[in-house]
């Protein structure tokens with residue numbers, strides 16, 4: 001068993017399901033990430049997404065206005081800022097809840113990985129001559145027939161399944177999604193309507209992934225998207241950093257020693273927030289401060305990052321927690337070891353929050369900004385509050401950030417929600433209103 005870099009008090013808080021801020025002692029320690037991936041892979045992922053853009057417009061006409069890029073706006077949230085940010089500075093919302101095609105942050109990573117596989121097959125079989133060819137050829141009969149011989153499988157709590165299932169089926173693959181017990185019925189229905197096979201598991205996310213992986217491995221024509229272990233997903237997610245860099249520049253927001261950037265990222269198994277952190281750190285270095293956010297009942301990334309480099313992440317079950325949360329996108333019991341090892345020196349810290357707190361943020365987003373998100377995404381809005389705690393202030397002090405907080409930029413990364421059916425969202429809102437009264 002790995003030694004965990006957590007204090008006795010933090011240990012007690014985690015076991016008791018109390019919110020906390022954990023500062024990463026291995027932040028900026030070169031020894032913490034001996035096998036860090038090569039950042040040039042982010043540019044490769046960005047190029048691949050550009051190569052496929054014309055094809056994506058054919059498959060998803062809603063992408064034509066954005067030239068085939070799957071991207072979301074960066075929204076300045078002035079009203080919400082006064083309400084949720086006690087630190088000064090500007091608040092922005094990264095609107096991935098409205099990412100086209102998949103309706104969540106899973107769009108970039110999931111679609112990138114499926115495109116990697118499709119591209120490899122198409123090149124091998126000569127359907128496209130090289131990477132400068134017209135990828136719209138892949139909508140032709142011969143390409144679809146080839147893809148139909150192949151299966152793409154994935155295990156998911158819901159949103160990754162949506163992303164992989166939708167792009168997989170759109171290209172003509174035989175798509176199979178293994179859903180954990182947390183997955184919402186409407187996500188399963190949405191996939192089945194598109195011809196995706198949904199396998200329901202009465203088990204947690206880790207078990208759904210394991211079952212999907214085993215079934216897929218037994219079939220030589222099946223490709224498994226391994227959320228616990230995937231550089232392709234990770235680099236697809238990391239592309240968001242390049243896009244954000246452009247958006248910040250367009251908004252005239254500098255990121256430098258006098259203008260720190262704080263980014264709050266909801267975390268499940270770690271791929272999406274890890275990839276984005278990796279991308280942002282490669283662009284902005286020490287001037288960006290990335291914090292992951294997790295439900296008190298599923299702090300798997302906290303436990304994973306607190307472990308020693310190269311060690312297996314500690315499951316939340318070791319702390320007698322049961323993933324009892326409405327944040328289904330974050331309902332993961334064990335972090336990805338690959339992601340922990342890739343980003344252990346990059347992450348500033350992790351904070352946790354109760355479901356009550358998530359619903360309070362969900363309500364504020366609705367009433368103050370008219371933005372509808374799923375509970376998982378709302379956790380990002382607690383970032384500035386958590387940095388204003390005693391532990392948070394310790395971070396600000398030790399990095400000499402207090403003096404430039406008035407110039408700071410805070411980004412709450414809204415990770416999912418636009419596909420949530422009205423009835424489901426109304427249910428979230430009812431809970432939120434009840435809690436707040």
Ligand SMILES: *Cc1c(COP(=O)(O)O)cnc(C)c1O
Nearest residue numbers: 159268269270271272329415416
């Ligand atoms: C998947 C997901 C996340 C976190 O991504 P991981 O790669 O699992 O860490 C956050 N928010 C939502 C809504 C998600 O679906």
